[in-house]
Amino acid sequence: MNLLRKPIASVGLLALAFAGPAAARLAYELHKTDVGGSFVIVSGSFDYDDSLSEFRELVTREHPTIVGFNSPGGNVLKAMEFGRLIRSLGLQTLQVRQSECASACSLAFMGGVTRLAEPGSIGVHKSSFNDTDAMHVADAVSAVQQLTAEVIGYMSEMGVDPGLLQLSLSYDSNDIRYLSGSEMTRYRLTTSTAPQNLSVQSEAPTSGPPASVREQEEVVASLEVPRARSGIVRYPKGEAALKMAADPEAKAISLVPNGTTVAIDQVFGDWYAVRVGQRTGYMHYTWIRVDQFDEDAGQRRYVQVKSFSTLPAAEAFVKSSPVPLVAHLTARQWFAVTLQNTYEEQEAKDVAKALKAHGLIAPDSIVTLGNTYVRKVCCE
Template structure:
């Protein structure tokens, strides 16, 4: 048996032997694999009030690289929050059949930068939506629809095929459907055939910006999104608001001028938690030019005409286009297709309008600064 897998199984069985009630809140335990490094076992049920900060502190202190679950599920929102935290910390996830990862736990598992699971180790089913029981019918339907949309968005963000949700909805909340290895691969729930091996020399990565895995094989270094640690504010209006929370309608607690350096502390979906001077708040990731990204057009503009989640699809589109195009790896792991050249702002608007008027590019093509572009990957 693989030494890492043997160590994980032993840790899971030991945790189960001393576990509290089945509905116990989340707990985080560090386990060592000797020279290979360490991993974290997350056990218990997800509850809305669970505090995830102990995991961040544990990772900062012990530097594990892998997370394993022993959880029957629980609150969907909290599971997605944990998944995003796992992604922002640059951790991988691994699941064995000897432990449980069912229902909402599968969403937390999706947060791994790389994801490996044994066949039959992850179970899915329809969410029970218990929180809607006291609502009127119309409000309950609206709440279910909103949560379903959030789950679909989260799956896409993590690089998982949202079709997995459709499969989950086929099984009642009182039932569990354990996924086969081929199903995990089909829905991009897993990203590799070999278990991620913890490294004893792993560096803390609590400011990682990692592209959702599964969209492309990462054997090609040009398809890797580097860690986002810091950057310069670059906004079309010359200054960007810093928000109280990671939401578009959140209160602005200040403005930051273009060119000001911000440190990136955490990633929450499409938002960076940043610090600038003595202020800590949130900026949309399109407002910050990340220093670790290679793409930089300065004050000039790109004209983006399409985006794809597959590089091969983007290449095919470029080959058949009537105008010269280029493909960029984006910070979210997708591929943005732009006109090959960059332009001054007014020129970009004029070129875009002319090409739209002649039907050469899509009507919804947009002029953009390109802060979210990591590097050009095709097709000069």
């Protein structure tokens, strides 16, 4: 009887797909940030019989928004299950160089609704499929093909280019290929790229979390949007409509004057469910200055000249501009680039008009109250 006794096939990213228990089971560490948010670091190897209920319960109880990894890989099917759980919970993923995310871990990372990674922080390679159960050759080949198809389907489901699987085949199982930032973008492994000038202490402290955790905390803290809980109405026309539904066409319950305090109960896309005194309704997120955001220009105006989906793109634009600019993280996690200074309303309009006339800022630049701006992230 022809039984397989040696590795028979290599499948990129498929580290120990049907292997036995990993040396270190998954563990979850919750970390708080200075801005009141939290994130989870997942450490250890993905094992075929890991229960993910502990992770689900932690997220339900503590409401973290971001997941990072310190994992060498493990069972591919379990990593994909974990990635789908991350996606179903609406979490983001973030990875820094000083924490490991290699092989099957990259599949779990793909589950993030948005994915942020520092160049060189995620590794892929070719991994061997071993016959541990004296499997027939034909059956083993069929199993490898089926697993490969499942991985390709999963990557497509997560919005990642399956071409990444082919890249991994170029590197033996005893080697690791750490992806550059441009490769992560090309293969859509990331939806954004981590800033490369992370501020990390050069010497490890005598106590406290390790450098990789501190670095992760700093990245998360700078790019995390605090939960909106309260704010004041701030609308260019002096009063904003309290709507019956989260719809611009919905009937207005009343008009709420600028300066009125509102409690924010929930977020529905671009709308807040709010309480104004005894009334409840909905307001567009651009109509409220949120107390939990750092930015507050009062009644002064920003001149917004550009917007970007990633911080590196915003940073590059700011640094190449002939006029002084800054970039702001926004409530919807894109980046708004504005003139460095704020102005009184008419002054802002005059400055914008003059800069447009000289071709120094884009013709579609706008004057705004900046209610959606969370904090400055670049580059004063």
